[in-house]
Amino acid sequence: MAGHKKEFDVIIVGGSYAGLSAAMALGRSLRETLVIDSGEPCNRQTPHSHNFLTQDGKTPKEISSLARQQVGQYRTVHFLEGIALAGAKTKSGFEIVTQAGGHLRGRKLIFATGVRDKMPDIPGFAACWGISVIHCPYCHGYEYRHRRTAVMANGDRALHLASLVSNLTGELTVLTNGKADFTDEQTSKLKAHGIPVSEKEVKRIDHLNGYMQQVLFQDGTKLHVDALYASIPFGQHTGIPLSLGCALTEQGYLQVDGAHRTTVPGIFACGDNSSRMRSVANAVSGGNLAGAMANLELAADRF
CATH class of the missing domain: 3.50.50.60 (FAD/NAD(P)-binding domain)
Structure with missing residues (x-):
């Protein structure tokens, strides 16, 4: 748990596959990282996950539980169960306000918040x-x-x-x-x-x-x-990136470059919120790269 710590190198909003993958990359680089997660991934109804090497056929919960356990071994990675409500820019980076009233500061932000599917009004x-x-x-x-x-x-x-x-x-x-x-x-x-x-x-x-x-x-x-x-419409799971100035693509995804940088310096996005390829494997890959690129920017800021 985050405890009373308020300042981090990176705050990751969203702790499913993409967020945990980013956290692992940062933890292995000794970055003080906070993962904020509500515990409700979009694939929670899916019986089994497929097309992901070494995990084919496992339940989403099995994969995420093991991932959380492995990421938790890195002592600079902290977890906070809750919901991020708002964000703001600061002189040194960003601030995230949680539903519980916490004000948390990070030099970089990674949004791994997924999307919210808009179900048609069809019973069943x-x-x-x-x-x-x-x-x-x-x-x-x-x-x-x-x-x-x-x-x-x-x-x-x-x-x-x-x-x-x-x-x-x-x-x-x-x-x-x-x-x-x-x-x-x-x-x-x-x-x-x-x-x-x-x-x-x-x-x-x-x-x-x-x-x-x-x-x-x-x-x-x-x-x-x-x-x-x-094929149903979707919306971003959180409006915080937009409130901070991050742009969307015409399809409604967060706009990112090849390094998963959004249009706002210091903010990254990975997973379903920024990719049409909605799969566990793609989320893990994107999160890994986003974490590495956030670490690269932190190193460049300091070195």
Whole structure:
């Protein structure tokens, strides 16, 4: 725990895979580091994590618990369970205010805060999210190979997902949940690959403990599927980076360069908040680099 310490070399907001990876890099460089975490990662409903070497098939909790244990061995890394509410620039760096009223100062900031998915108003959708309603063929597709599958998306995004998922199953349907928005060329591609398109509006998803059984449409018809890939909007999990002046990309991610620097000097971002590739492996990689680059700047400031 952080105890009564108020000043750190780096404050990391978010203590899941990206944040812990950044903390390890900093701990191994003897940097006084604080990790602030609420304990609610976005993949907490996901039964198993995949496509991450040495950890394939482990639960998200198993991976994060082991990571926390290993990072905790570095004595300069401190943990604070809580929520960061606000941030401000100071003469020597930045200040973070927590929900508990703490005022903590760091020379550098790393935001590993992820994103907040905006669930559609479809009964059953949220309960299945991360279990059988999924977003990534690389993270979940193999487990649903050769199964009855649907893609709920439209336009370019639907075609992108369909092209990837069609390699995993021959039983694939695209649900546009309203009028389809495809070019003639896209429509021809879907037809050529035998992928039907349904414009029916989805009423609800019937499931058992998060595992889909069928999609019920507004007209009363049903589609029996085992998995549904969905492309849904998202927002940043915290507004603190924006309040400090960090820019967003057109897609809504925190804008970072190749070293995970945001547009504000001294502030870094890593993980889902700044990358379209939402996976544990990518989060760990990004966090490792962000931690190393923050350490590099600290060294340059001092040396």
